[in-house]
Amino acid sequence: MKRKKRLAALTLALCLALTGLAPGAVAVTVYGYQEGFAQAVENGKWGFAGGDGSVAIPLQYDSVVSFSLGMAAVNLNGRLGVIRPDGAYLIPPEYDTLMPAGFGLYIAQKGNRWGVVSVLPYLNEEGKKTNEVYPITYENVELGTSGGLDALILTAGGGSRTIVPLFRLPGILQSLGVEGSQFPLTRGRLPAFTDVRGRDWYSMWVDIAYNTGIMSGTGNNAFEPNREVTVAEALQMAANMDSRFKGDTFHTTAHVSTPWYIEAVDYCLASGTITAGQFDDYERQITRRELAQVFGATSLARSLPDRNSLVRVMAAVGDVSGRDEGAQAIYGLYVKGILTGVDANLSFRPGDLVTRAEAAALAARLARPEQRMDLF
Known part of the structure; x- marks a missing residue:
C-alpha cells in the first residue's frame, strides 16, 4: 500500500512538473511535446501547452491532434478545423471530417458531400477568395493508389471518378496561384534529429x-x-x-x-x-x-x-x-x-x-x- 501511495505521489509530482503548477493548483494534464507544443486537457476541454508547461492555446476544444509542420487539427463543438501555433484558424471549424492529404491540403466532408480544402486561400475564376481546391460536391474523396502511385480519388455522382496522383498536387496548387506552392509540405517527411527535442521552441x-x-x-x-x-x-x-x-x-x-x-x-x-x-x-x-x-x-x-x-x-x-x-x-x-x-x-x-x-x-x-x- 505504501508503495502504491508513493507511486501515486510521484505521478502527481510529475504532472505538476510538466504543467509548471505549484502543489494545490488546479492541474492541467499535459501529454507529449511535438513542435514546441503538447496536448493539454482540463475538465474534458483540450488545448495546447507551450514549452514552459503553461497553457499557450486555450482549453476550449473537444479534442485536438498534435502539431505537425506548424498545423494542428482541432474539434470545436463537433466541427473540425485547423489552427496554427498562435491559435488562429487556417481552416475554420465547420467540417465533419478533415484528413491530411499533404501539401497543406485536407480531404474535407460536410454532411454527405466531400471535397479538398487548402490551408491557404486563393482567388478562383470569379475573383472570389476560396480554400476549396476541389469543391465540396463529391460523393466521396479518399487517398488510394492508381497505377502504383499514391493518389486522390474523387468520386462524383453516378460513380464517375477523378484520379489525381499526389505528386501532381504542387503543380496544381501553383497553377491556381496558391501562395507558397513552390515550397510544398510533404506529408510524413519529418526529420529525427537527436539534438532537436519536441519541447524546443525551434x-x-x-x-x-x-x-x-x-x-x-x-x-x-x-x-x-x-x-x-x-x-x-x-x-x-x-x-x-x-x-x-x-x-x-x-x-x-x-x-x-x-x-x-x-x-x-x-x-x-x-x-x-x-x-x-x-x-x-x-x-x-x-x-x-x-x-x-x-x-x-x-x-x-x-x-x-x-x-x-x-x-x-x-x-x-x-x-x-x-x-x-x-x-x-x-x-x-x-x-x-x-x-x-x-x-x-x-x-x-x-x-x-x-x-x-x-x-x-x-x-x-x-x-x-x-x-x-x-x-x-
Missing part, C-alpha cells in the same frame, strides 16, 4: 525548413540548432529559396565545386541578392542584420505582400534606426510578417550572430505563408 521551424528542403542536417543525425550560421551557409539558403521560387535549376543541380559554396555565391551575385564586395569572407559568421539583408534581397522576399504597417514597425523596433545599414531590409521583413523580434518589444538585435535554429525560423516563414505573422 523544433517546428526545423521541421518546416527540413520538410521544404531549405535546410538539412549536419551529419550523424544532428541539426546543431545552436551553432552559428556562416555567410556561406546563408547564401546557400538564399540561393536555394530564390531558385525554387523562380523555378530555375540551381536547387535541382548537384554542386561539387571547391570551395563548396562558390556556386551559391555566384548565383546570389548574378541574381542581385548580394553585390560584389558585400562580403570579404564567406566562411565567417553572419550577423542578424546581414542575414536580413541577404534574405530580404531574394526574389521570394521581394514578392511577398505587406501585412504590417511600416510606420508602426519603425516606431516599435527600438534597436534599429532608419539611418542604420540594412534598416530597410530589416523593416521590410517585419512588414511582411517574417520577423517578429526576439522579445515582446519586437527587438531585433542587429549585431548579434544567427543560430541555425533562428535561420530555420526565418526561412520557414519566407517559404510558408500560413506561418507569417500579423504584429499589431
